[in-house]
Amino acid sequence: MQEDRNLSFDFVKVTDAKYTPLNYVLPQPQTRALDFFFHSDKIMPFNNFFPFSRKKTPMAKKTIASVDVNNKTVFIRVDFNVPLDDNGKITDDRRIVMALPTIKSVLERGGKVILASHLGRPKGTPDPKYTMHPTAVRLAELLDQPVIFATDTVGQDAQAKVAALKTGEVLVLENLRYQPDEESKKDEEKAAFAAKLAAFADVYVNDAFGTCHRTDASMYAVPLAMGSKPKVCGFLVEKEIKYLSDALANPQRPFVAIIGGKKVSDKINVIENLLNITDMVLIGGAMAYTFSLAKGEKVGGSLTEPDKVNLAKELLAKGGDKLILPLDTHCGDEFSGTCNKITVKAGEIPDGFQGFDIGPETAKKYVGIVKEAKTVVWNGPMGVSEIPPFDAGTKAVAQAIAESNSISIIGGGDSAEAIQRLGFADKVSHVSTGGGASLEMLEGKKFAAVEVLDNE
Ligand code: AMP
Numbered sequence: 088m089q090e091d092r093n094l095s096f097d098f099v100k101v102t103d104a105k106y107t108p109l110n111y112v113l114p115q116p117q118t119r120a121l122d123f124f125f126h127s128d129k130i131m132p133f134n135n136f137f138p139f140s141r142k143k144t145p146m147a148k149k150t151i152a153s154v155d156v157n158n159k160t161v162f163i164r165v166d167f168n169v170p171l172d173d174n175g176k177i178t179d180d181r182r183i184v185m186a187l188p189t190i191k192s193v194l195e196r197g198g199k200v201i202l203a204s205h206l207g208r209p210k211g212t213p214d215p216k217y218t219m220h221p222t223a224v225r226l227a228e229l230l231d232q233p234v235i236f237a238t239d240t241v242g243q244d245a246q247a248k249v250a251a252l253k254t255g256e257v258l259v260l261e262n263l264r265y266q267p268d269e270e271s272k273k274d275e276e277k278a279a280f281a282a283k284l285a286a287f288a289d290v291y292v293n294d295a296f297g298t299c300h301r302t303d304a305s306m307y308a309v310p311l312a313m314g315s316k317p318k319v320c321g322f323l324v325e326k327e328i329k330y331l332s333d334a335l336a337n338p339q340r341p342f343v344a345i346i347g348g349k350k351v352s353d354k355i356n357v358i359e360n361l362l363n364i365t366d367m368v369l370i371g372g373a374m375a376y377t378f379s380l381a382k383g384e385k386v387g388g389s390l391t392e393p394d395k396v397n398l399a400k401e402l403l404a405k406g407g408d409k410l411i412l413p414l415d416t417h418c419g420d421e422f423s424g425t426c427n428k429i430t431v432k433a434g435e436i437p438d439g440f441q442g443f444d445i446g447p448e449t450a451k452k453y454v455g456i457v458k459e460a461k462t463v464v465w466n467g468p469m470g471v472s473e474i475p476p477f478d479a480g481t482k483a484v485a486q487a488i489a490e491s492n493s494i495s496i497i498g499g500g501d502s503a504e505a506i507q508r509l510g511f512a513d514k515v516s517h518v519s520t521g522g523g524a525s526l527e528m529l530e531g532k533k534f535a536a537v538e539v540l541d542n543e
Pocket residue numbers: 347348349350353371372373374390442443444466467468469470471472473501502
């Protein structure tokens with residue numbers, strides 16, 4: 088059934104061609120640099136408009152801008168792992184929109200484009216629920232041109248369509264994870280699959296930031312299999328690295344990190360790394376209560392990680408004055424917006440109540456610190472920001488970041504979603520498209536999938 092549907096969509100028809108993402112506010116005038124990034128017809132000269140001075144690092148990677156793609160077949164590993172509703176409709180197309188500059192740059196310079204991505208977790212077998220087909224349809228709308236769709240990755244259909252691909256055309260392959268080799272534990276299986284994908288193209292581009300922390304076949308084995316052929320970054324990966332890695336290596340100060348979210352255990356390495364490079368780390372979210380436990384304070388029924396108390400103690404000792412904890416806590420007697428609420432001093436949460444947000448004193452203090460900052464990195468909400476009024480702390484911090492003149496970098500995942508929902512996404516310097524990848528980059532980790540690409 089699914090096969091039939093896909094085959095009948097050899098060319099995706101363009102019905103309503105708009106260069107407008109479904110669920111995303113494009114950058115407004117105050118972020119002209121990003122506006123230019125999205126709308127320019129030219130190749131973006133990143134170094135000309137980045138707002139921070141950047142010493143060239145020895146590992147700076149080549150980008151697609153420096154490769155002659157005229158009449159060449161360019162394999163672009165994108166991250167089109169977009170959310171879909173129950174009817175298979177894309178609910179947020181940001182990841183497709185963010186890949187457009189790279190795709191358009193290749194097309195405008197006379198290249199042929201093959202796009203490959205995973206979507207969801209089909210676990211190595213074809214599953215219609217995870218077909219890439221809706222992303223090809225959306226891409227055709229965004230590009231305002233037909234997009235060819237292959238119903239497999241390296242099988243007959245893909246091979247025939249790659250062979251027939253002409254200059255200026257775009258081919259989207261079916262889900263890479265339909266093939267068990269993509270995530271195989273055996274290197275030789277990944278390599279065999281990668282060799283077939285690499286044989287399709289003259290140039291390899293990694294523009295899949297959300298997957299950069301992984302070594303799936305398409306991320307690592309394909310660039311390896313390209314041998315001496317060019318293997319470079321796309322513009323999205325370049326931009327993410329510039330903000331999440333290079334900017335932090337040479338920050339304007341004061342440099343403030345704000346870390347929230349559920350668990351201290353998820354962000355232990357991020358906090359450790361940020362304590363080394365920032366001037367202050369402000370803590371919010373449920374993780375603050377594990378720090379309270381470590382100080383022997385009262386947390387009532389709040390979400391904590393009792394088995395991580397020793398880790399929290401180590402961070403407190405290491406952080407000293409740099410690690411800033413909440414002054415007060417907004418509590419409720421059940422997990423709902425209509426529960427009974429009290430605000431208490433941090434560490435004095437009575438039994439029968441849970442902490443759901445930083446209190447107003449903390450919000451005021453954090454806002455003041457953010458106002459003075461020149462560089463801000465934010466990852467994780469200050470409370471249960473999806474349930475008002477417990478979004479107040481997150482909102483106050485988000486607004487302060489939006490109104491400040493700092494270089495502001497928002498990690499992917501929940502913080503990206505929160506800044507979007509609160510309407511401030513267009514007022515910050517960078518919102519990362521990668522959850523896990525942005526966290527790992529903030530931990531200071533290097534990614535094998537990026538390291539393997541050509542140096543400048
Ligand atoms: P994370 O995935 O670690 O960034 O955490 C994000 C999640 O933490 C969101 O779903 C928030 O609702 C949740 N969260 C933040 N603060 C609290 C809190 N005080 N109590 C319960 N959940 C919280």
